[in-house]
Amino acid sequence: xxxxxxxxxxxxxxxxxxxxxxxxxxxxxxxxxxxxxxxxxxxxxxxxxxxxxxxxxxxxxxxxxxxxxxxxxxxxxxxxxxxxxxxxxxxxxxxxxxxxxxxxxxxxxxxxxxxxxxxxxxxxxxxxxxxxxxxxxx
Numbered sequence: 025x026x027x028x029x030x031x032x033x034x035x036x037x038x039x040x041x042x043x044x045x046x047x048x049x050x051x052x053x054x055x056x057x058x059x060x061x062x063x064x065x066x067x068x069x070x071x072x073x074x075x076x077x078x079x080x081x082x083x084x085x086x087x088x089x090x091x092x093x094x095x096x097x098x099x100x101x102x103x104x105x106x107x108x109x110x111x112x113x114x115x116x117x118x119x120x121x122x123x124x125x126x127x128x129x130x131x132x133x134x135x136x137x138x139x140x141x142x143x144x145x146x147x148x149x150x151x152x153x154x155x156x157x158x159x160x161x162x
Contacts, residue, residue, distance in 0.1 A: 053155075053156040053157065053158070054156070055153055055154060055155045055156070056083075056153070056154045056156075057151060057152070057153050057154075058081065058083065058151075058152045058153075058154070059149065059150065059151055059152075060079050060081075060149075060150045060152065061147050061148065061149055061150070062077045062079075062130060062144075062147065062148040062150060063147050064143070064144065064145055064146065064147060066078075067132070067143035067144070069141075069143075072138055073133070073134075073138040073139040073140070073141050074131055074132065074133035074138060074141050075131065075132050075133070075141055075142075075143040076129050076130065076131050076132075077129070077130045077143075078127055078128070078129050078130075079127055079128050079129075079130070079150070080126060080127040081126070081127055081128070082126060083154075084123060084124075084125070084126060084127055084128055084152075084154075085125060085126070086125050088123070088154055089123060089124065089125050090159070091156075091157055091158075091159045092154050092155060092156050092157055093154070093155040093157060094123055094152065094153070094154055094155070095109060095152070095153040095155070096109070096110040096121045096128070096130075096150065096151070096152050096153075097109050097110065097150070097151040097152075097153070098110060098112070098119060098148050098149070098150060099148060099149035099150075099151075101114060101115075101144070101146065101148075107151055110130075113135055116134055116135045116136055117132050117133070117134060117135065117141070117142070117144075118132065118133050118134075118135050119131070119132050128152065130148075130150065132144065
């Protein structure tokens with residue numbers, strides 16, 4: 025009886041050990057960062073007195089516009105190697121952005137008087153972070 029119990033125990037142990045365990049790993053969606061430099065010559069005056077620089081990039085598509093999160097940063101104008109998230113205000117100039125299918129517009133305007141807006145007189149390094157997400161309908 026002991027031998028039979030021992031034999032059954034060994035067979036059960038081998039059976040359990042030989043089972044394959046499948047580990048399912050959820051693939052996390054990873055954010056993507058795009059860098060761009062706005063040159064001083066890229067700024068265009070608008071009819072309202074503000075200035076706009078455009079970055080045409082096909083990676084900013086309808087999915088980016090509708091489903092994903094977008095964060096935009098400008099390199100700090102005084103502290104090199106640090107970034108400020110848009111929108112922000114510096115020296116009476118307000119910086120913002122508008123995302124559209126196929127690109128992004130960067131805007132600057134004077135905070136006191138729109139007609140006194142002046143574009144930056146230095147190149148600006150831009151960092152755009154796109155955070156993918158899965159759309160969940162209601």
